[in-house]
Amino acid sequence: MASLLERPWARGLAIGIVAGSFLAFSGAFGSISAPLWWRLLYWIPLIIAGGFWSHICSRIVERFIDTDARPWTGIAALSLLMSVPVTVMVWAATALIFQQRIPNLHALLDYFLPVLAVVLPLCAINVFLERRQPLETHAAPSQAPARFLQRLPVKLKGSRLFAVQSEDHYLRLYTDKGSDLILMRLSDALDELDGLEGAQTHRSWWVAKDAVADVSRGDGRASLTLSDGTTAPVSRRYARALREAGWW
Numbered sequence: 001m002a003s004l005l006e007r008p009w010a011r012g013l014a015i016g017i018v019a020g021s022f023l024a025f026s027g028a029f030g031s032i033s034a035p036l037w038w039r040l041l042y043w044i045p046l047i048i049a050g051g052f053w054s055h056i057c058s059r060i061v062e063r064f065i066d067t068d069a070r071p072w073t074g075i076a077a078l079s080l081l082m083s084v085p086v087t088v089m090v091w092a093a094t095a096l097i098f099q100q101r102i103p104n105l106h107a108l109l110d111y112f113l114p115v116l117a118v119v120l121p122l123c124a125i126n127v128f129l130e131r132r133q134p135l136e137t138h139a140a141p142s143q144a145p146a147r148f149l150q151r152l153p154v155k156l157k158g159s160r161l162f163a164v165q166s167e168d169h170y171l172r173l174y175t176d177k178g179s180d181l182i183l184m185r186l187s188d189a190l191d192e193l194d195g196l197e198g199a200q201t202h203r204s205w206w207v208a209k210d211a212v213a214d215v216s217r218g219d220g221r222a223s224l225t226l227s228d229g230t231t232a233p234v235s236r237r238y239a240r241a242l243r244e245a246g247w248w
Contacts, residue, residue, distance in 0.1 A: 016051050020044030034098055042097040050086050057081045058126070062203065071127050078123045079116060087115045136199040136245070137190070137206070146195030153180045161196065162211035162226045164189055166204035174230050199242060202235045215248035222248070 024031070024039035031039050057078055061067070067074035091111045095103035137146070152159065152173065159175035166172075166186040173180055190206060198208040207224055214225040222234040224247075234242060242248075 013048060016048035017044055020047040023047070031098070038097055042093055046089060046093050049089055050082075053085055054078075054082055054126075067127050075120070075124050075127050078127070079120045082123065083112065083116045083119050086119060087112045090115055137193045137196055139195065139197040146193055148189055148192035148196070151182055151184065151192070153182065156180055160208075160211075162208055162228055163230060163232050164193070164206040165232075174226065174228060176228065199238075199245070199247070201238055201242065202233045205232050207232045209247065212247065 020043040021040065023029075023043040024036065027033075027039065028043070031042065034042075061074055061078045061081065065074045065077055087108070091108050092103045094111075095101055095107075148164075149161065152161075152175070156173060156175050156177050159177035161173065161175050163174040164171050164186065165174070167181070169183060169185070170181045171184050171186060171189055173182065186200075186204060186206065190200060193206060196208055197210065198206055201207050201224065207226065211226045211228075212224050213227050216223050216225065221236065222239050222242075224232045224234060226232060
């Protein structure tokens with residue numbers, strides 16, 4: 001069970017069930033008059049579906065908007081992108097579960113502003129909470145190498161890993177033997193990089209600490225020059241923590 005909950009989708013599902021159950025038992029938003037099992041049937045699927053859609057929306061927004069540089073633009077885009085489908089979900093679920101009738105199209109617009117009023121602050125909290133501590137990896141006390149090194153392409157085997165950069169569904173690996181691409185997500189790679197001393201410096205970068213040759217700062221941002229000349233960005237959300245950890 002513990003290993004299962006380490007997976008993001010499993011944690012999200014568990015949180016959705018707990019949050020939905022809490023809302024059902026508390027009778028939130030005037031639902032207390034309905035039987036408990038109706039409330040559970042309403043809240044749990046609604047929270048899980050909303051959480052799933054918010055994850056998709058976050059991925060879409062991050063592809064087009066740098067929320068570090070323009071957080072309020074990201075919040076506005078994320079709120080609008082989420083609110084329309086969530087409004088439809090709430091409108092349909094309320095009619096089917098509580099009113100037990102076919103949803104009325106005339107009532108659809110009445111749900112949009114209340115949904116937006118809830119989604120907007122949640123999106124703001126989500127964006128600003130992302131300015132968190134960088135995910136750090138650490139050298140293992142034993143001689144066991146990091147699992148990620150087993151994924152190096154043949155031409156990079158035995159090389160010293162400088163950095164990992166996310167490029168769509170691929171990762172670009174920077175080493176002292178050159179660079180190459182592998183098919184993998186950065187979120188999965190970060191789990192396997194433990195055993196190497198480094199940290200996530202940006203939403204799409206992990207950098208080995210001993211690969212940093214120079215640091216440049218300007219316009220409130222920092223960038224790292226690596227041993228091979230590669231420049232890795234440092235996002236505002238991680239800059240202070242990395243500085244305090246002695247990266248520069």
